[in-house]
Amino acid sequence: MESSAVLKGQPIYRRARSVGINPNYWYPVLWADQLKPGDIVSVQVWESSLAVYRNADGTVNALADACPHKGVELHRGEVQGNNLVCPYHGWKFNNEGECVSIPYFPKDQKLPCAQARSYPTQEAYGIVWVFPGEPALADRQPLPQVPEYGQPGWFMVRIPGHFQAHFSICNENTMDVFHGFLHKDLQGWYDPKLLDLKQDEHGVAADYQVSYEGFLSKLLGLGAKGSDSTTRTVSIHYRYPHYATALESVSSLYLMRLPVGPTETKSFSLMFLKLPLPQWLLSGPLARVLEKVILNSIFLKFLHQDVEMMESEQRNYSIDPQRNYVEVNPAIIALQRVIVGQYERLEVPPSSALETAKESSIKPSQEVSNGMLV
Ligand code: FES
């Protein structure tokens, strides 16, 4: 990563490809059902390795994945009650990362001051979340709101994503409604128009008009009677570092982003649909089967096409980071500004960074006019 001072004179898209994350947000790391009591999983959050584990009492914790004794990866160890035990010499660490026992020390011998960094964690929406930044800020930073979660009438499909690309490339793909061409064989959508665009330091809100026809239109119950096609408004809201997208009141997509490293990103998405199917199928034991069928037959097909494009974009960026590109969608440029701005805010000295985090005021929005930011 280049420092932002070096990047300042560069076009915004080049800076967006080169920045790191603002760690003072909650990031998704695992589906909660991937972590049973006693399990330890190694996860990467922007090049930091964490050992995420579930205690016997069901609580989830995260420690830096390096033993403070000699650096062995703690995820290779084991959970004992509410402690994590290193596999090498058996040093035992509590949930705060403090060494609380060394098995070969006599009972009265003082323990050394050895502490693994611990990270705030929480579980919500069936996802395990980690706060990699300043721990004191964790309580003030809310998780994304997902009002459809657990509500009757909405059918949820979990969509996992894994991309060999910088998170800015992945986020631009989600904001970019003008790539229906890529999905034409899947009868995705067509004839997009950007209707409205707002941006502040926290995010971007873009409303697009799009048209649907064919299979997707039928699945979502979109077509008017006697017609196979319909035109709707899609609202895509990026609130750093995650997305909330809604197709009027017909479907919603919450896309939670995990930047793994400079060329690797994951996503944990929750798609909510109103399916024209009987309730026994939507909420009974067959619901999870139906979720897998919809995931594999529709959403993963779209996703695979997107993955190819994002990874292709990354490969060319990696080969020649100075190559010039032409972006024509003002929503993408607005998104790049937010991603760069969130990273550059970190260069504020720590004391004033805390003050900045307290501020909740929103700067005047930039409105779209004739498709251009003004
Ligand atoms: S390296 Fe972990 S206990 Fe020795």
Ligand SMILES: [Fe+2]
């Ligand atoms: Fe796509």
